[in-house]
Amino acid sequence: MTGATTTTPEQAEPGFRLPLPERFFARSNPFDPPPALVEEAGTTPVTEIVHGGKPIWLVTGHAEARAVLSDTRFSSDLRRLITRMDDLTEEQKADFLSEESSAGSFISMDPPDHTRYRKLLTGQFTVRRMRVLEPRIAEIVDEHIDAMLAGGTSADLVPAFALPVPSLVICELLGVPYGRRAEFQESTARLLRLNVPIDELLRERDRIQDFMRDLITAKRAAPGDDLLSGLITDSDLTDNELVNIANLLLIAGHETTANMLALGTFALLEHPAELARLRDDPSLADRAVEELLRHLSIVHAGPTRTATEDIEVGGTVIPAGATVMVSVPAANRDGGQWPDPDALDLARERGPHLAFGHGVHQCLGQQLARVEMTIGFTKLLARLPGLRLDTAAADVPLRTDMAIYGVHALPVAWDAP
Numbered sequence: 001m002t003g004a005t006t007t008t009p010e011q012a013e014p015g016f017r018l019p020l021p022e023r024f025f026a027r028s029n030p031f032d033p034p035p036a037l038v039e040e041a042g043t044t045p046v047t048e049i050v051h052g053g054k055p056i057w058l059v060t061g062h063a064e065a066r067a068v069l070s071d072t073r074f075s076s077d078l079r080r081l082i083t084r085m086d087d088l089t090e091e092q093k094a095d096f097l098s099e100e101s102s103a104g105s106f107i108s109m110d111p112p113d114h115t116r117y118r119k120l121l122t123g124q125f126t127v128r129r130m131r132v133l134e135p136r137i138a139e140i141v142d143e144h145i146d147a148m149l150a151g152g153t154s155a156d157l158v159p160a161f162a163l164p165v166p167s168l169v170i171c172e173l174l175g176v177p178y179g180r181r182a183e184f185q186e187s188t189a190r191l192l193r194l195n196v197p198i199d200e201l202l203r204e205r206d207r208i209q210d211f212m213r214d215l216i217t218a219k220r221a222a223p224g225d226d227l228l229s230g231l232i233t234d235s236d237l238t239d240n241e242l243v244n245i246a247n248l249l250l251i252a253g254h255e256t257t258a259n260m261l262a263l264g265t266f267a268l269l270e271h272p273a274e275l276a277r278l279r280d281d282p283s284l285a286d287r288a289v290e291e292l293l294r295h296l297s298i299v300h301a302g303p304t305r306t307a308t309e310d311i312e313v314g315g316t317v318i319p320a321g322a323t324v325m326v327s328v329p330a331a332n333r334d335g336g337q338w339p340d341p342d343a344l345d346l347a348r349e350r351g352p353h354l355a356f357g358h359g360v361h362q363c364l365g366q367q368l369a370r371v372e373m374t375i376g377f378t379k380l381l382a383r384l385p386g387l388r389l390d391t392a393a394a395d396v397p398l399r400t401d402m403a404i405y406g407v408h409a410l411p412v413a414w415d416a417p
Contacts, residue, residue, distance in 0.1 A: 025400050033329035041330040046316040056323050060330035062337040064314040070359040074305035078108035104241030130367040141379050154390050154413040162262035170253030175226025192403045212243045257369045259406025264292040274346045279381040288346040289373045294353035295344050297329035298405040328354050386415035
């Protein structure tokens with residue numbers, strides 16, 4: 001099929017710009033990486049891209065991406081990136097790096113600081129604990145499908161299912177009042193826009209921090225049986241640390257899974273043979289989730305690292321101080337790693353895809369996301385007979401204007417019971 005509706009990133013306002021040239025976000029097919037990215041990956045696995053007058057080393061090869069993400073000489077420390085960004089004023093740089101803004105933001109830290117925070121949270125996201133949550137996740141999924149069925153034979157899958165299911169799950173896990181979800185969802189959507197004006201980004205960041213700070217204060221006074229309350233009572237974390245950790249988990253916990261549920265359903269509907277295969281054999285669900293994660297790769301603008309010394313990757317020397325960006329969509333389509341990498345094959349043997357990253361920063365909540373997707377896709381296909389698009393595929397609006405790729409809406413219909 002040819003492309004769905006593409007929302008092109010707006011021209012950058014003063015003080016901010018896209019992390020890569022705009023051509024690297026322009027898709028001709030909603031499920032494949034942008035053609036410019038594919039072309040770059042076909043040339044060399046490590047490429048120097050000049051953007052805004054500065055070089056960025058783009059890594060598109062699978063082996064090379066794993067090498068970068070597992071090598072601690074490639075730093076995740078936000079300070080190394082922020083101090084070199086001439087898009088920002090000195091006041092804005094100081095704001096980003098302040099204790100209030102950066103404390104606890106472990107995804108932007110290197111060991112040993114990263115290790116300390118990661119250890120506090122690892123026990124909360126074990127495979128065993130996620131399995132314990134399965135009945136509640138299944139209940140949440142069924143409740144939302146029940147509501148869709150009660151509303152007739154059509155719905156927009158994004159607000160009716162894909163967004164509320166993971167939002168409710170992460171709210172219950174963290175102890176965030178689900179009734180206030182609109183507050184953090186609106187701010188999150190603005191924060192994840194590409195080319196968001198820097199003043200707006202700081203304003204929305206402050207808004208969501210205030211939201212979480214109020215919640216932390218309430219939980220200190222009256223702890224509950226949730227992850228945030230546990231962190232408050234079982235650690236000596238400061239309010240700044242708690243606020244930023246909680247916001248990282250909240251944003252990552254609903255945005256990524258929500259977009260995988262919606263885009264994954266879109267992909268299945270546009271690959272009817274694969275959809276029928278999964279509907280007829282639900283035991284394929286685990287493999288199907290891994291293949292959709294690999295095939296779709298919704299984080300399309302990072303992760304980003306800084307080389308702390310001259311480092312050879314894939315035969316190319318990346319100089320000390322260089323900004324390095326790993327392209328997950330390109331790495332997950334590397335023909336040297338997977339046969340026929342552009343095909344969606346739900347029975348494909350599970351491989352080492354990079355949808356959840358790699359190395360010490362590999363996604364903390366990946367098991368939760370897997371459980372939500374496995375249950376979500378299986379129940380959608382089982383309970384909505386004849387599930388299909390309720391619009392032309394070319395009219396589905398794509399999130400090419402967002403840091404997390406997906407669809408803004410997905411009108412679907414199904415047969416009456």
